[in-house]
Amino acid sequence: MYDFDVEKPGTIAEAATAMGVEDAQALGGGQTLIPTLKQRLASPSKLVSLSSVAEMQGITKEGDTLRIGGATTHAAVAADGSYPALSALASNIGDPAVRNRGTIAGSLANNDPAACYPAAALASGATIITNTREIAADDYFQGMFDTALDEGEIITAVKFPIPQAANYQKFVQPASRFALVGVFVAKLADGVRVAVTGASNEGVFRWTEAEGALSTDFSASALDGLSVSPDNMITDLHGSATYRAHLVKVMTGRAVTAAS
Amino acid sequence: MTKVTMTVNGKAVSGDVEGRTLLSSFLREDQGLTGTHIGCDTSQCGACVVHVDGQAVKSCTMLAAEADGATVDTIEGQANADGSLNVIQQAFQDHHGLQCGFCTPGMVMSAAALLKENPKPSEAEVREYLEGNICRCTGYHNIVKAIMAASGQDVPALAAE
Ligand SMILES: Cc1cc2nc3c(=O)[nH]c(=O)nc-3n(C[C@H](O)[C@H](O)[C@H](O)COP(=O)(O)OP(=O)(O)OC[C@H]3O[C@@H](n4cnc5c(N)ncnc54)[C@H](O)[C@@H]3O)c2cc1C
Ligand code: FES
Ligand code: FES
Numbered sequence: 050m051y052d053f054d055v056e057k058p059g060t061i062a063e064a065a066t067a068m069g070v071e072d073a074q075a076l077g078g079g080q081t082l083i084p085t086l087k088q089r090l091a092s093p094s095k096l097v098s099l100s101s102v103a104e105m106q107g108i109t110k111e112g113d114t115l116r117i118g119g120a121t122t123h124a125a126v127a128a129d130g131s132y133p134a135l136s137a138l139a140s141n142i143g144d145p146a147v148r149n150r151g152t153i154a155g156s157l158a159n160n161d162p163a164a165c166y167p168a169a170a171l172a173s174g175a176t177i178i179t180n181t182r183e184i185a186a187d188d189y190f191q192g193m194f195d196t197a198l199d200e201g202e203i204i205t206a207v208k209f210p211i212p213q214a215a216n217y218q219k220f221v222q223p224a225s226r227f228a229l230v231g232v233f234v235a236k237l238a239d240g241v242r243v244a245v246t247g248a249s250n251e252g253v254f255r256w257t258e259a260e261g262a263l264s265t266d267f268s269a270s271a272l273d274g275l276s277v278s279p280d281n282m283i284t285d286l287h288g289s290a291t292y293r294a295h296l297v298k299v300m301t302g303r304a305v306t307a308a309s
Numbered sequence: 310m311t312k313v314t315m316t317v318n319g320k321a322v323s324g325d326v327e328g329r330t331l332l333s334s335f336l337r338e339d340q341g342l343t344g345t346h347i348g349c350d351t352s353q354c355g356a357c358v359v360h361v362d363g364q365a366v367k368s369c370t371m372l373a374a375e376a377d378g379a380t381v382d383t384i385e386g387q388a389n390a391d392g393s394l395n396v397i398q399q400a401f402q403d404h405h406g407l408q409c410g411f412c413t414p415g416m417v418m419s420a421a422a423l424l425k426e427n428p429k430p431s432e433a434e435v436r437e438y439l440e441g442n443i444c445r446c447t448g449y450h451n452i453v454k455a456i457m458a459a460s461g462q463d464v465p466a467l468a469a470e
Contacts, residue, residue, distance in 0.1 A: 050329040055311070055374040076372075083370045084352045086329070096328065098375055124364075144441025145422065146355065149364045150371065225353075226440065 050086045054095040061104050061205055065180045067097040068201040075099055075203055077155025078122065080147050099154070105205055113211050119154030119178075119204040126153060134215035134308070135173075138165050138233070141219055143226050154204035160252055162193045162283065163227035167253040169217060170207065172233035172244035178206040193252040212237045214267075216308035218300040222247075222287050229288055230296040232256075234304040240264040243301055248293040250281050259301055267309055269302035313377040317342070318386030326373040332366075333357045335373035336383060344384040344414050348443070355442035358415040358422075359383045365422035367441070384414035387421065397421055397459040404464065406455035408446035415442050420456045432457065432465050 055076075058064040067073060074093035076082060078100070085091050099105055105120035110131045117126060127140035127148060142148055142156075142165050156166040157177060170177070170186045177184040180203045189197045198204070212235040222229040228247035235242045241263040243256045262271040277297045282290035314323040317340060324339040336342045336359070345368055348356035357369040360382040387395050394402065397420050407413045416439070423430060423438040430438070435456050436449070444452060454464045 053328045055328040055372060057374070057377075076375075079370055079372065079375070080352060083331075083372070084350070087350050096372075098372075100375065144355070145419070145438055146358055146365045146367045146370075146441050147352070149366050 051092045053093050057098045057101045077152040078150035080151040081159050115209045117207050120152050123148035123151045132211045135169055138169050138217040160194055160196050162252045163247040168231050168233035168244040168246040171253050172235040172242045173209045176208040190253050214308040216304040218304040230293050232300040232304050245297050248282050269305045272302050315376055316380045330373040332371045332373050332376050333368040342383050342385050355415040356412050358418040400455040400459035404451050404455040406452045412444040
C-alpha cells in the first residue's frame with residue numbers, strides 16, 4: 050500500500066469537510082477498498098473513515114419505508130428483519146467477518162457488477178441519500194463501478210420502500226462468494242420490479258420484459274415465453290454470456306416462487 | 310505516524326502507526342503476536358481473524374488506526390488462565406482439526422465468535438459460518454467435528470467419510 054492519512058470524523062458535516070481535500074477517499078468497512086489499496090490500484094492522500102459518524106449508523110422504520118444509515122454493516126441489516134428479503138440478502142454477503150465490517154453505502158458506492166445490494170436498491174426503487182441530495186436508484190447506477198456520485202460525495206443513508214412481496218436469489222460464484230447471477234424481485238403497489246446483478250457488462254440492470262409479465266401475473270410461469278439476450282452479458286472462466294442469460298430467467302423464476 | 314491505544318488480550322497496549330498500517334501488522338510486528346496469520350492478500354482466507362469489540366473481523370482488512378480505543382482478542386489470549394488449552398482449542402486437538410496449523414488461529418477465533426452467537430449450532434450452521442476460513446489441509450470435516458464437540462454436542466458422522 051502507498052501511505053495515506055486517516056481521519057475519523059464524528060459527524061456528516063465534518064466528514065464532508067474532510068473529503069474536500071484533493072484525493073481524499075471515503076472509507077466504509079474497507080472490505081473492498083483495503084484489498085484494492087493492497088494491490089496499489091488506488092493512491093488516496095487521505096482516507097475518511099465513516100464508521101464513527103453516529104448519524105450514519107442504524108436502521109429506522111418509518112411506515113412502509115426502511116431507512117438504513119450508510120455506515121450500517123451487512124451484519125446489522127441481516128439481523129434487522131423489517132424487510133425480510135433485504136435482511137436475507139445481507140446475511141448471504143461474503144462471510145461473517147466481511148459482514149461485520151462491510152457497509153451498505155460502501156457496497157452501493159463501489160457498484161461492483163456482481164454485488165448484491167445494487168440489485169436490492171434498484172428492484173425496490175430505493176433512494177440513495179447523500180450529504181448533498183437524494184438520488185433515485187433508477188438514476189444512480191450508471192454502469193460497472195460507475196454511479197451518479199460526484200467527487201467527494203458521501204452516501205449518508207438509503208431509503209427502501211418495503212414491498213408487498215420480495216425475494217433475492219443468488220447463484221453463488223464459489224471462489225469469490227459474489228453473485229455469478231443474482232436476481233431481486235420486488236412486488237410493489239404500482240407493479241413488479243426485477244433487477245439483475247452479476248450478469249451484465251453494464252452492471253446491475255432491470256429486466257423490464259419480466260416486470261411487465263409479472264405485473265400482470267405474479268407467478269414463475271408468467272416468464273415462460275420470455276428469453277434474455279446474451280448480448281453484452283459477462284463471459285469469464287466461471288460462466289459464458291449464454292449461461293448467464295439462461296440463469297437470469299431461472300433465478301427470476303425462483304425468486305418469484307419464493308416471494309409468492 | 311499517529312499513536313493508537315487498544316486493549317489486546319486484556320492488556321493495554323499502544324504504539325505509533327502509519328495510516329496504512331493494518332491491524333494484522335500492528336499485532337504481528339509491533340506487538341509480536343504472530344499467532345494471527347496472513348494467508349492471502351485478497352481478504353478471503355480468514356487466517357487473520359481476530360475479535361474487535363467482540364466481533365470476528367479480518368485483521369488484514371482493517372486499519373490499526375480504526376481499532377484505536379478498541380478491545381482486541383487474538384489467538385494468544387484464548388488459552389485458559391493456567392495455560393491449558395480452552396475448550397475449542399482442546400477439541401481441535403482431540404478431533405485432529407488441524408494438520409499444518411496455518412489456518413487454525415483463524416478457525417479457532419471464528420469458532421469462538423460462532424459459539425458466542427449460537428452456542429448449539431447445527432453442522433450446516435458451522436459450515437456456513439466458516440465460509441470465510443479456508444483450510445488447505447484438513448478437508449474441513451475434522452474442524453467441523455471439533456466445533457460440534459466444543460459446543461457440547463454429539464460429533465456427527467460426516468457425509469464424506
Ligand atoms: C471475501 C469477500 C466476499 C464478499 N462477498 C460479497 C458478496 O457476496 N456480495 C456483495 O455484494 N459484496 C461482497 N463483498 C464486498 C463487501 O460487501 C464490501 O463490504 C462492500 O462491497 C464494500 O463496502 P465497504 O463498506 O467495505 O466499503 P469500502 O471497501 O470501505 O469502500 C468501497 C468503495 O466505496 C466508497 N465508499 C465507502 N463508503 C462510502 C460512503 N458512505 N459514501 C460514498 N462512498 C463510499 C469507498 O471510497 C470505496 O471506493 C465481499 C468482500 C469480501 C472481502
Ligand atoms: S490474511 Fe487472508 S483474509 Fe486476512
Ligand atoms: S491445517 Fe493446514 S491450512 Fe488448515
